[in-house]
Amino acid sequence: xTAEHARLPGTGTVGSRTALLVVDVQNDFCxxxxxxxxxxxxxxxxxxxxxxxxxxxxDLVVATRDWHEDPGDHWSPDPDFHDSWPVHCAADTxxxxxxxxxxxxxxxxxxxxxxxxxxxxxxxxxxxxxxxxQRTVGTGGAGLADWLxxxxxxxxxxxxxxTDHCVRATALDAVAAGFDTEVLLGLTSAVGAESAATAVExxxxxxxxxxxxPVIPAG
Numbered sequence: 194x195t196a197e198h199a200r201l202p203g204t205g206t207v208g209s210r211t212a213l214l215v216v217d218v219q220n221d222f223c224x225x226x227x228x229x230x231x232x233x234x235x236x237x238x239x240x241x242x243x244x245x246x247x248x249x250x251x252d253l254v255v256a257t258r259d260w261h262e263d264p265g266d267h268w269s270p271d272p273d274f275h276d277s278w279p280v281h282c283a284a285d286t287x288x289x290x291x292x293x294x295x296x297x298x299x300x301x302x303x304x305x306x307x308x309x310x311x312x313x314x315x316x317x318x319x320x321x322x323x324x325x326x327q328r329t330v331g332t333g334g335a336g337l338a339d340w341l342x343x344x345x346x347x348x349x350x351x352x353x354x355x356t357d358h359c360v361r362a363t364a365l366d367a368v369a370a371g372f373d374t375e376v377l378l379g380l381t382s383a384v385g386a387e388s389a390a391t392a393v394e395x396x397x398x399x400x401x402x403x404x405x406x407p408v409i410p411a412g
Contacts, residue, residue, distance in 0.1 A: 208345025210252035212303075214367075215240060216317055216353030216360050218295055219258050221281040221288035222382075223354070228281040230355050232382035232408030237292035240352055240380050244298050253303045253344060257317035257337070257353075257363070258291065260284045260307035267313035276313075284310070300327070303344075306337050316362035318370065338370045348373040352380035356407040357388035361396060368399045379405025386410065 218240060220226050223233030230236075244254065259282035261268070269277035282289040284307075291299065306320030314320065322334025341349070349372045351364050360381050367374040376396055383389035386409045397403055 209347055210345045211250065211348040211350065212253040212255055212341055212344075212346045213244075213251040214317055214349050214351045214353070214363060215254065215256040215295070216351060216363050217258055217282075217355075218256070218292050218353050219282055219288065220290050220292060221259075223292050226281070226288055227279050230382040230384055230408075231410040233292070233354055234294075236352075236354060236380060236382040236408055237294040241294040241298055243352070243377075243380060244301070248301075251350065253341075253346060254298075254301060255304045255306065255337070255341075256291070256295075256302050257306045257308060257320050257359075258282065258289060259309050259314070259359075260289060260323070261309050263311055264309050264313055265311070267309070282309075302326075304340060306334075306340075315359045316366040317359070318363060318366035338366075338372075341372070346372070348375070350375045350377055352377040354382045356381040356383035356409075357392040358384065361392040364396045364401045365399050368396075368401055373402075374400070375402040375404060377405060378403055378407045381407045383407045383409045 218237050221228050223229055261282050262284050266277055268280050272278045305324040307323040308314035308320035318337045320337050322330050322340055349367050353360055364374055364376050389407050389409050
């Protein structure tokens, strides 16, 4: 622990650093993928540009991704698109890989967290450390909240896919875990306009700061 850190009851070590959380910018959630958002490509490119232009605003950059092996009824041949979904982001497949726009930036990621190996997992805070810098951790690594605290993070800025599902869940968990939370809505892509509006209101009501507007499907 360094001098800049303070301890909050029941939450572990928290400091003054800011982390950018890039949520699930994966091929299966972008056009051409099995569970695509219409604006996924656009958001992936915008996040890459943000990393170029605003690197100094973030002490750490962390990415999460769905990494399913056997998530049970989260996958379904007859999905209801609420609790069950088409097969997506199967571990070690092209669909689970990060969008090509992020590939040049992968070396600058401080950590990657995988979630949903054997269950449904929407929030990045359900994930476990899979890679730290260039070191592969494997399965069962630290949880996101503990890792952030251990690295002196008190503030998170969230972007990624999808506004109305994994971004929403990650933001709500970030607030609940005691992090100062901002959602960069302009760097998120939504499944639908109505569900995105509901998600925005839920995040605002929880206490997250919101900036911009999500990319939503036309029509």
